[in-house]
Every structure is written in C-alpha cells, then in structure tokens.
Amino acid sequence: MELIDTSRIPNHIAIIMDGNGRWAKQKGHDRIYGHSNGVESVRESIKTAREFNVKYLTLYAFSTENWNRPKEEIDALMDLLVTTIISEIEELKENDVRLKIIGNVELLPEKCIQALKDAEERTASNKGLTLILALSYSSRWEITNAVKEILKNGCAQNEITEELVSSYLNTAGIPEPELLIRTSGEQRISNFLLWQIAYTEFYFTEVHWPDFKRDEFLKAILEYQNRERRFGKISEQIKA
Numbered sequence: 001m002e003l004i005d006t007s008r009i010p011n012h013i014a015i016i017m018d019g020n021g022r023w024a025k026q027k028g029h030d031r032i033y034g035h036s037n038g039v040e041s042v043r044e045s046i047k048t049a050r051e052f053n054v055k056y057l058t059l060y061a062f063s064t065e066n067w068n069r070p071k072e073e074i075d076a077l078m079d080l081l082v083t084t085i086i087s088e089i090e091e092l093k094e095n096d097v098r099l100k101i102i103g104n105v106e107l108l109p110e111k112c113i114q115a116l117k118d119a120e121e122r123t124a125s126n127k128g129l130t131l132i133l134a135l136s137y138s139s140r141w142e143i144t145n146a147v148k149e150i151l152k153n154g155c156a157q158n159e160i161t162e163e164l165v166s167s168y169l170n171t172a173g174i175p176e177p178e179l180l181i182r183t184s185g186e187q188r189i190s191n192f193l194l195w196q197i198a199y200t201e202f203y204f205t206e207v208h209w210p211d212f213k214r215d216e217f218l219k220a221i222l223e224y225q226n227r228e229r230r231f232g233k234i235s236e237q238i239k240a
C-alpha cells in the first residue's frame with residue numbers, strides 16, 4: 001500500500017467482474033454461490049475506491065448477452081441485486097456514494113427497476129464516489145441508441161462531433177475510465193464501454209471475482225501507475 005502514489009490515483013476505474021461461476025464450481029457449489037460471494041468483492045471494491053478517493057467506479061454487473069443464461073440463474077442474479085441494493089443503501093448514503101445505472105433498464109424485472117430508481121434518487125446528492133452499475137448493458141446497444149436519438153433530434157451532419165456522440169451515451173457527463181480491470185483470466189472486452197475506453201489502460205488478472213479483494217484492487221492501481229500513458233504522443237513529449 002505504501003507503494004501507491006496517492007497523487008496519481010485513477011479518477012475512474014471500470015471493472016468486468018468475471019469468474020463467479022468458475023470460483024463456485026471449483027469449490028463444489030452452484031454458480032449462484034459464486035455470485036453471492038461476489039457481492040462481498042463489490043462491497044470491498046467500493047470501500048477501497050472511497051478510501052483512495054477514486055471518483056467513479058463502473059461495475060459490469062449484467063450484460064445484454066447475460067439474458068441468454070438459464071432462467072434460474074437470471075432470477076437469482078436479479079434477486080441478489082434487489083436484496084443487495086436494499087440492504088446497502090444506508091451504507092452508500094453514509095459513505096457519500098452516489099448510485100447511477102446504465103444499460104437497457106426497461107428489460108429488468110419491475111421490482112429491480114423500482115429498487116434501483118429509489119436508490120438513485122436517495123443517493124443523488126452524494127459527491128464522494130459515483131458508483132455506476134452497468135445492467136442489461138452492452139456498448140453496441142448504447143451506441144446504436146445514441147445514433148437513433150441523434151437522428152430523432154434532427155442533428156445536422158456538421159453538428160456531429162465526438163463530444164456530441166459522447167453526450168448521447170448513457171455515460172454522458174462521466175469522464176472516461178483511466179483503468180479497466182477484468183478478473184478471471186479472460187482477455188476480452190465483451191461489449192463493455194467500447195467508445196469510452198479509447199485510451200484506457202487494461203489490467204487482466206487470473207483472480208476470480210469473489211477473490212478480488214482490497215489487495216488485488218491495489219495491485220491493479222499500482223500496475224496502472226507503472227504504465228506510461230502517451231495518448232499517441234512520444235515518450236519525451238510526455239516527460240517534458
């Protein structure tokens with residue numbers, strides 16, 4: 001922890017939480033057990049993000065493609081989501097965490113929509129950390145939706161800029177992530193924040209999500225701090 005430079009903490013960290021199912025299977029349990037244990041890693045990531053003054057934390061909790069999973073697993077994940085949101089809301093408020101949901105929320109069960117809307121409203125004035133949950137989310141859906149809205153609003157061709165497109169995404173107003181973490185050994189993006197990660201540093205770890213605790217979170221930050229971000233420039237220009 002003393003190796004971390006607190007003046008260079010990423011402002012926005014995005015995480016693809018992967019490996020709950022494999023973690024559970026290795027322990028001889030069903031996949032749901034993995035998801036339930038994954039909640040503790042979610043809590044710890046939020047706590048650690050707050051501790052190190054990360055301002056935005058985006059968690060990929062349920063992708064559009066996840067709707068293709070067996071119904072029992074989807075139902076269990078939705079239940080877990082509602083119970084976790086309800087049981088954690090006071091803690092989020094106490095810790096100055098604002099909740100924001102991105103994704104095609106309309107597809108979620110009504111009880112989820114209500115719980116999430118309520119939690120967003122009750123944490124709306126918090127400023128410490130913005131916790132963004134990507135639910136029923138896919139980046140291609142988000143970009144396609146943005147294109148439809150841009151056309152619907154009758155934007156002229158010469159008005160279309162990168163800033164305008166960004167402003168039509170679910171993440172409008174949220175700075176792009178400096179660091180993207182994916183757990184569990186897979187090295188792919190799985191339709192997550194494709195527009196927003198143009199210059200993001202990627203960190204892949206073999207650790208399954210339920211084992212991704214404070215130390216692992218800090219390891220990812222440390223690795224990020226050892227990277228040189230050039231944004232297309234050369235090394236000497238960055239150091240000047």
Ligand code: FPP
Binds near residue numbers: 209
């Ligand atoms: C990926 O593991 C995990 C998910 C699709 C769900 C993540 C959900 C949680 C951690 C719990 C609820 C979250 C919140 C925010 C309260 P996987 O099932 O793809 O694992 P596998 O690749 O080993 O099969």
